[in-house]
Structure formats: C-alpha cells, structure tokens
Amino acid sequence: MRPRIEFLDQQLLERIVSEARDLLCNLGIEIHNNGILELLSDHGARVESNTMRVFYTQELIDRSLETAPSGFHLYDVAGKPAVDLSGFNVQFTPGSAAIHILDHDSTESRTPTSADYVRYTRLVSGLDHLASQSTAFIPGDVHEKISDSYRLFLSLLHCPKPVVTGAFTVEAFEVMKDLLVAVRGSEAELAAKPLAMFSCCPTSPLKWSDVTSQNLVDCARHSIPVEIISMPMSGFIAPVTLVGTLVQHTVETLSGLIISQLVNPGTPVLYGGSPAYFDVRYETTPMGAPETQMIDCAYNEIGKYLGIPTQAYIGLSDSKLLDTQAGLESSMGATLAALAGINNISGPGMMDFESCYSHEKLVIDNEICGMTLRLTRGIEEREDFPARPRFEELLREQHLLISDHTMRYLDQEVAYPGPVIDRANRARWQEEGKRTMGQRAHQIVEQTVAAHEPVSHAGDVRKELIQRMRAEAATYGMDRLPEID
Amino acid sequence: MELMEQISESLQKGDAPAVDRLTRDALEQGTAPGQILDDGLLVGMAVIGQKFKAHEVFLPHVLLAAKAMYAGLDILGPLMEGDERLSRGKVVIGTVQGDIHDIGKNLVGIMLRGAGYEVIDLGKDVAPARFIDVAIEEDAQFVGLSTLLTTTRPVMKQVIELARERGIYDKVRILVGGAPLNRAYAEEIGAHAYCFDGMNAVDCVNGFMNRS
Numbered sequence A: 001m002r003p004r005i006e007f008l009d010q011q012l013l014e015r016i017v018s019e020a021r022d023l024l025c026n027l028g029i030e031i032h033n034n035g036i037l038e039l040l041s042d043h044g045a046r047v048e049s050n051t052m053r054v055f056y057t058q059e060l061i062d063r064s065l066e067t068a069p070s071g072f073h074l075y076d077v078a079g080k081p082a083v084d085l086s087g088f089n090v091q092f093t094p095g096s097a098a099i100h101i102l103d104h105d106s107t108e109s110r111t112p113t114s115a116d117y118v119r120y121t122r123l124v125s126g127l128d129h130l131a132s133q134s135t136a137f138i139p140g141d142v143h144e145k146i147s148d149s150y151r152l153f154l155s156l157l158h159c160p161k162p163v164v165t166g167a168f169t170v171e172a173f174e175v176m177k178d179l180l181v182a183v184r185g186s187e188a189e190l191a192a193k194p195l196a197m198f199s200c201c202p203t204s205p206l207k208w209s210d211v212t213s214q215n216l217v218d219c220a221r222h223s224i225p226v227e228i229i230s231m232p233m234s235g236f237i238a239p240v241t242l243v244g245t246l247v248q249h250t251v252e253t254l255s256g257l258i259i260s261q262l263v264n265p266g267t268p269v270l271y272g273g274s275p276a277y278f279d280v281r282y283e284t285t286p287m288g289a290p291e292t293q294m295i296d297c298a299y300n301e302i303g304k305y306l307g308i309p310t311q312a313y314i315g316l317s318d319s320k321l322l323d324t325q326a327g328l329e330s331s332m333g334a335t336l337a338a339l340a341g342i343n344n345i346s347g348p349g350m351m352d353f354e355s356c357y358s359h360e361k362l363v364i365d366n367e368i369c370g371m372t373l374r375l376t377r378g379i380e381e382r383e384d385f386p387a388r389p390r391f392e393e394l395l396r397e398q399h400l401l402i403s404d405h406t407m408r409y410l411d412q413e414v415a416y417p418g419p420v421i422d423r424a425n426r427a428r429w430q431e432e433g434k435r436t437m438g439q440r441a442h443q444i445v446e447q448t449v450a451a452h453e454p455v456s457h458a459g460d461v462r463k464e465l466i467q468r469m470r471a472e473a474a475t476y477g478m479d480r481l482p483e484i485d
Numbered sequence B: 001m002e003l004m005e006q007i008s009e010s011l012q013k014g015d016a017p018a019v020d021r022l023t024r025d026a027l028e029q030g031t032a033p034g035q036i037l038d039d040g041l042l043v044g045m046a047v048i049g050q051k052f053k054a055h056e057v058f059l060p061h062v063l064l065a066a067k068a069m070y071a072g073l074d075i076l077g078p079l080m081e082g083d084e085r086l087s088r089g090k091v092v093i094g095t096v097q098g099d100i101h102d103i104g105k106n107l108v109g110i111m112l113r114g115a116g117y118e119v120i121d122l123g124k125d126v127a128p129a130r131f132i133d134v135a136i137e138e139d140a141q142f143v144g145l146s147t148l149l150t151t152t153r154p155v156m157k158q159v160i161e162l163a164r165e166r167g168i169y170d171k172v173r174i175l176v177g178g179a180p181l182n183r184a185y186a187e188e189i190g191a192h193a194y195c196f197d198g199m200n201a202v203d204c205v206n207g208f209m210n211r212s
C-alpha cells in the first residue's frame, strides 16, 4: 500500500471546487492581455472590456479539464524519459529562482555568479534523489536582460536532467525556447519530448498580468509544459481561512489551465502553486509553516480530483542558515508533499522565503528527499508469510545477517542515506573528526562537483547553444560569456 | 476615564465609531482640536506602534487603529486647516518598470497612510520618468521605489539618476525596498534609505520628518 495523507474529505473538496467554478463564471477574472481576452470571448466567455474581466462558462471549464493531460513525461538532454508526472509519482526538483546564494565560507547571503551556477549544475547532476534540475538562481555577473536565459543556457550545457524554469519577460521566453530547440533539434521534437517546464503565475487576487499570461500562451503554442503557480496569501490578499484560500487557488489555477487548453488543447499543465499564509507579525510569507504546507497538500488533492498532475513549492525553509529550523521545515514539507503525492516537489536547496539558495542545503535536502521517497514506498510484504520458517531459521542461526531472505531484500527494505545523515556511534563519530552536518554537506558538495563528468551533447548542440547565447548577449553589449570564454 | 484617554483607548481597540463619537464630545466640551489630535489620537497611535513592535498586537490591529484614527481626523481636519500636524507629508510610491510585484509596495502604502501620510500610488511596472514627473507635480517629500526582481534592480538606479538630472534629488528623500535589495545596494545606487518592511518604512519616513 502506498501511504497517503489527505486533508480534505470528499464533501469539502467538492464544495471548494463548485464555489470556485461559480466564481470563475460569475465573479470573473481580470486578464491584462487583449489577445487572451479575444480568445476567451471567441470561445463563449463574456468579456467586460473596460475592466478586462472575463466570465468563464461551465462548459469551458469542463472542456479544458477534458483536454488537459492527466500526466506527462519530461525527457533528459539525451531525449530519454526522466520524470513521470502522473498518478502518485513524486519527483523532487531544486527550489527555483533564488535572488541570493548562501556563501559556505562566510555564511553570508550574497549575489550569485555564473561560477556558482556552474557549480550548482554539476552538483545537481550528481544528486540521486533530484530527478530534474531547476534554474535555481539568477547569476549577477551577466546583463540583467539575459540573466534568466543565461541560467537555462548553463543548465543545458552542464547537467543532463530536465529543467524546471521560467521567463521574466515575454522576450526572454523566445530566447529560452530557442535554446531548448537547439538541444532537441526541432520544435516538433521538443514538443514530443519536453525538456523543460515553465512556471506561469497568476496574480492574486483573481488576476493575470500581461507578461505571465503571455508566457502561458507562448508555452502552449509550442506544447511546452507549464506549471501554474498561484500564490494566494491567507489573511492578506486571500481569505484568512485555509478553505477560503483553497477556493481562490482553485479559481486562479483553473483560469490559467483553461487559457492553455484553448491555445493548444492537450498542452501539459501542472496544477501548481506557491501559496502561503501571511504572517501579520513580520509581514512575510512563510513557506515552512504547517498552514502553508496544508494548503499545498490540499490543492494537490483538488488537482488529483480534477485529473491534473500537481506541483508545489514545498520542502523548503525560511531559515537564514543551515540550522535546525532549515532541517525541520524542509523535511516536514518534503514528507507531507511526498505522502500527499504532489508530483513535482519544488523546494530542495531553498531557504529564506524562496529568496536564497545553498549548495550545502541542496545536499542535505537530497538526503531528506531520499528518506521521504522511502516513506512513499511504505511497508510491503516480502516472503513474510508464513512467518514460522523465518523464525525457526533465526532461532537456529541466532542471527539473520547472512540469511538468503536478508540478502534478497536488504536493498529494497532499507534506503541508506548518504554521509550527511550521521548514523555512527559517538566514539566513531569523534574519532572520524567530530564533523558537523554542515561540514559533511560541504565535503559532499566538493566531491560531487569534482566527480562531475561533462554532458555529452549530440552533434553540434554544444556549439549551437554557445552561438545562440553569444548572439543574444552581444545585443546587450556583452562580448564575453562568463564561464565560457 | 478622562476623555483624551478614552479616545486613545478606543483608537487602540480599532473602534472607529467610538473615536468618532468621543471626538465630537470632546469638541463640544470645548477641547481644542489640536489637543484632541496630540493627546488623544496620536498618543493612541504611538502606543499601538510600540505594541506592534513588541509583538503584542499584529498588523491588522495597527490598521484597524489607523482606520479609527481617520474617523477622528475626518472631524478635526476641517477645523485645523493649514495646521502642520495634519499634513504629515506626501509619498509617491510604485514598483519599477519590468516588475509586476506590488504586494509589498501596497502594504508599505497602506502602512504609510495609516501613519497619516498622503500616499500617491503609481502602481506597478512604472516608467522611471513617471516617478519624477509626479513627485514634481505633487511636490512630494518622498519617493518610494519597490522591486522584487534581481533583473529590475537597475531601474531603481535610473530613477535616482533622473531625480538628479531633474534637480529634485536633494529635495526629496528616495526610499527603496524589496527582496533583492539591501542597505549596501541602496547606498551604492544613491537611495536615501533602504527599508526592510512596512513598519520600518513608517519609522524611516517619520525619522526624516522629525529631522526636517
């Protein structure tokens, strides 16, 4: 049995969905994008042009839910399936788009560089429990107009895993799409084997901005998967109750899903989000709070009920250092998310309200992910019945260390964490240098980065990627590409 | 309880109707509007501000108190026209061009209004020149710039350079805030202050007002 955790009973879930549908049809959504307003109007939605408000129809909602796939795959740089986003499958991906990096040596948070980014790509390549990479932070040493595409460029050069990313502007999407096409060889091949997924965000409450809605449309046009990231903040720009926040999240997410399905029926969509309860003491949006994490798990239940795979920013921490708070918030989130079956769990490596990334935290979180993945496999029967022969063997041999049964099932029953998790006894731990978790994590960062092997791209892909990026950078007066030239 | 104390207490409870009624009572009894403002309303706001910092009350209580304060100010305002204490100052605020994050900026606006300032909110994705045009038109003392994206930080610098070019840099105080900023960056681009949250922004603006 796969262990599962649920927060909504059927009746409450259905009420949330029906109230959300009512709001979509009768209160409407503000969409600051004339192209989309026209599209929706052509499909029977009522549009109030002076307020840019759209009133969806029940029929539109139903139709979109039918065409949106109930699951899809992401493929690695080589074109092999790497991630299955369907059912109760879960995969972890590094939290994305941090502003800062936590410097190991100084323990200060600072602006990241392209060198930090390359180190990250090498690290994430070697961390087993992270099935995909994300464009985890913004390098500060390239022109700001290309800093979102530059991270994708470095990711595609150095790490074979599929990418969770997002564009900051309408123009950047084109550049990023072209980089993806360069790897796949053609737009058709990219559509057939998605390599990256883009985050597209509605603006709470009940609104879409021009940029983010255009990103949504552009992705759909190219059959590039999107994750819709709605961010209601309970008690501030959303009702203070978790149920009210869930209604709002449902409205915002469905409003985007429908746009993508009208542009291109069948576009893969994740029912995602980054909601948070709003802390009225500190004016912040805590990602590590149980309230936030319950909203995530519950909207995932709604996504599953609607037949759409899910995503959440969960399994991250608001701590500023690699301390107990970082570990506790990250593992609580990761565990809940995995047991709830959130398909794409975005979080590892991230702290400080999604604003700071740390290499060492990525390593620690990778272990946390491994442990939670073990939990999702649950308890299984493995030649356990009838029980008597095994116990006869135990009494006869006095131990089962080398029993056939042990040798057959040891690897399946136990998922060993890496050296970050200390399971030595105290004396051994002392003799081996009394190292802290931070020190152990740092060592793994160094080892993993050093062990990284260059990605072998087919044909001229590498050259083509560099050429494209160089041309783009040149338009902003950059004649040197950091970490390339 | 003395009337001024009652006004302060009601304000702290966020009881706008009571503040309205008590302010009228005080005027009827012949209390000077200026005294009602200083000893009633502002005393109450000061207490609530202290309590907020000490985590004894939270943001909603502060905003409710501010709303109650305005119930009193609405009555006192017309009686005190021209009085300096009423015109606390004008703040032009907005999120810079290229960025649509406006929640933090909105909250700063709400809190500055709560503290008695006139806030002119230009919204989000605001072009550099617009900040300066409006600051000049409105004769504002403060310009508040917000951004949440690394990529739009340089726009803040453009606004500040423009303020220099148009000759208002020394007349207005430019405040900046948002997740990708810090004090060092603010200094580097020539902002007059960096604020990490709404309460901090209120303190900072109050500080400038008291100094001037």
Ligand code: B12
Binding pocket: A096, A097, A098, A099, A137, A138, A165, A166, A167, A168, A169, A199, A200, A201, A202, A203, A204, A211, A212, A215, A229, A230, A231, A274, A282, A283, A284, A285, A352, A353, A354, A355, B093, B098, B099, B100, B101, B102, B103, B104, B105, B107, B108, B143, B144, B145, B146, B147, B148, B149, B150, B151, B175, B176, B177, B178, B179, B180, B194, B195, B196, B197, B198, B199, B201
């Ligand atoms: C909510 C949110 C959104 C919402 C914004 C809704 C809205 N109406 O504002 C939506 C969903 C629309 C959104 C969109 C995007 N977002 Co966003 N978003 C956030 C999030 C989670 C919280 C921001 C927030 O509202 N916080 C709560 C408020 C109260 O706090 P605050 O904004 O910090 O403001 C306080 C202080 O900073 C200060 N302050 C702020 N401004 C000012 C101004 C003055 C004058 C003063 C005195 C003080 C002050 O006082 C405020 C009150 O306390 C942040 C994460 C974060 N840590 O900031 C990401 C974040 C900022 N977003 C991010 C990104 C990447 C995006 C997108 C590009 C995603 C995409 N691919 O489309 C788009 C932006 C597109 C664009 N061109 O603008 C990144 C930025 C990365 C980077 N390195 O630049 C972040 C860090 C998340 C992440 N890790 O990916 N986002």
